[in-house]
Amino acid sequence: MNQLSGSIPTNIEKLQNLVNLSLAYNRLEGSIPVSMGSMISLVNLDLSYNNLSGPIPKSLEALQHLDYFNVSFNSLSGEIPNGGSFKNFTMDSFKGNEALCGIPKFRVQICSSISNHRSKRKKVERASFIAFGVVAFISVVSLAFIIVRNKRKDKATSREVDELIFIVPERISYYELLQATERFDKSNLLGTGSSCSVYKGILNNGKDIVVKVFNMQLEGISRIFDVECEILRSIRHRNLTNVISSCSNEEFKALVLEYMPKGNLEKWLYSHNYCLNMMERLNIMMDVACALEYLHHGYSMPIVHSDLKPSNVLLDEDMVAHVSDFGIAKLLCDGDSSVLTNTLATLGYIAPGEVSLNILIALHFQSINCVFLTAYIMIFVVPEYGLEGLVSTRCDVYSYGVMLIETFTRKRPSDDMFCEDMSLKRWVELSLSEVPDEVIDANLVMNLEEEMIDKNMQCVSSILELALKCSTDSPRDRINIKQAHAELRKIKHRFSQ
Structure with missing residues (x-):
């Protein structure tokens, strides 16, 4: 979400120890580099919501540790790889790319090469109907097993990704906030609202902050604080306020926010x-x-x-x-x-x-x-x-x-x-x-x-x-x-x- 543009560098393969990479919600163009297949440590790769085009490189099948993959809502085309970790991915990884084709489980159009292959296979199946019935039964049982396993893996992957995204911010104590605002001195007061007072502060590391102190005398103020915490911890966008931390106990509740030097x-x-x-x-x-x-x-x-x-x-x-x-x-x-x-x-x-x-x-x-x-x-x-x-x-x-x-x-x-x-x-x-x-x-x-x-x-x-x-x-x-x-x-x- 930084409005990055241009193409993904081909020498990105040098990041051999990179585990998690998210370039989602940007303006990236061009193709996905084939060299990304050499980023052997990748576990989570998110390239969704860009303007990427061309095929998904088959070289990515070599990424043995890849658990989460998302290229949805781009302009990608060609056949979706189905080997390696791609066996475990679902349609959610590829939706919003109208020119992609592949196997039925990805809910995209069938590639012509796959269709031709199926035509030949049908001729063989007609000649051995009984054998096909046995194979079909085994396939159904196997598919059911794979779907159950994938659902469990998707849930586990989702939890891991959520944990990666919602990283717990640094803890800032009440004592640190007292020091930063000179005990909430009036000279640092930026303004007051119906439910809070806002102070400017400077942490020990020299970082400018804003401390939003909630008025605990008001009825329902804990609910307002909880709502704001819930929203701010979940959202990430360059045009939304960045929350640094919070400080909360029964008698004091405050949010620590990024300081905006130009005011409102x-x-x-x-x-x-x-x-x-x-x-x-x-x-x-x-x-x-x-x-x-x-x-x-x-x-x-x-x-x-x-x-x-x-x-x-x-x-x-x-x-x-x-x-x-x-x-x-x-x-x-x-x-x-x-x-x-x-x-x-x-x-x-x-x-x-x-x-x-x-x-x-x-x-x-x-x-x-x-x-x-x-x-x-x-x-x-x-x-x-x-x-x-x-x-x-x-x-x-x-x-x-x-x-x-x-x-x-x-x-x-x-x-x-x-x-x-x-x-x-x-x-x-x-x-x-x-x-x-x-x-x-x-x-x-x-x-x-x-x-x-x-x-x-x-x-x-x-x-x-x-x-x-x-x-x-x-x-x-x-x-x-x-x-x-x-x-x-x-x-x-x-x-x-």
Whole structure:
């Protein structure tokens, strides 16, 4: 997940002691080097989600220790090897490569060479029908044995891979955090939220960190801490906050996160001594879209962030955006009883149905008539969330649309000018077709030549139109984050020309 490009070096075979190699989720092209068959120590090899082409080298059959192999979702072609360790692999190792062929167990098309061979074999089988029956019976028994054995091996391999991926982070004690933050001195306080305080710290090795200390006085705070730990330990992406460690006991809970020296998007939008140009804003919002696309579509189960806003978008030294704060995130998995959230997200960024849902929860705790509550949820709230559950990825897309508008208009959804029937989204809808220059942040067209002003205006107009598609009131009419990300890339390409 580092956006590596180019081809895999042929001299990679020199890594004779390499046991685990994952180049998944990159932009690698070209073929898989035949020389990888000489990497005799390989146990786990993952090349999935790239643009690799050509055949899978038969030389890989020589890797006797290879237990896990994944080349899914590339552009590979040709026959899948079926000797050596490949006897133990399943269709999951090769899916998403339409031009691959091989034996039936891989669920790919049959290679022509295999088909011709089968034709000849059938002639022989017709001549010795009785012998074939005996062979078939033995084959069925053997196949059943192999399937059972492979299932056990797949489970064991899966556990080993999980253990490799989710490596336990370094332990940092409470005493070390006290030292790093100078006993949580106010001079190191970066900000406070509804459930936590955030401090900057420096470890003994000189590494800058952020310590997110949870307010233990709040009811349900342990659940919020557990949710954030569960999410952050499982996900890996360059546009998501990197968790270094955690510190937890009955009286103190904190997350230790990577320090982002450039602060958050909110600071860059509204502080007078900071300013983002057109391309910087576009790149930041593309980074956020990339992070959401991973959360919604790139992980084993969809993750809904639930509180997307500028203050939760952090910027590193290179102005690369990292989405943070997963305290009320939701894993959309079966049997999750907590999807009817009892944690309030930030008003102004919440989809209409979600606002109603949070208000209803508040009413419920004030003993409002339960029949009315149930009827209102069924009529006005449930349609917002669709088939995925009471919390949907569509809610994140709505928040993303609002944040897109905010980034290029420099207007908060809570601005005093928005009252009664007028909202940030409604203001943009009305102005975009008539006087688009009124909604665009003046900083984007200030002190520019007329030609560049027109270009910026066209770019922002296209972005705002996309934002409105993301933030439609009806979830059925809302585009998903994959579509939004693709459209944003097209806009950037047009603007860069």
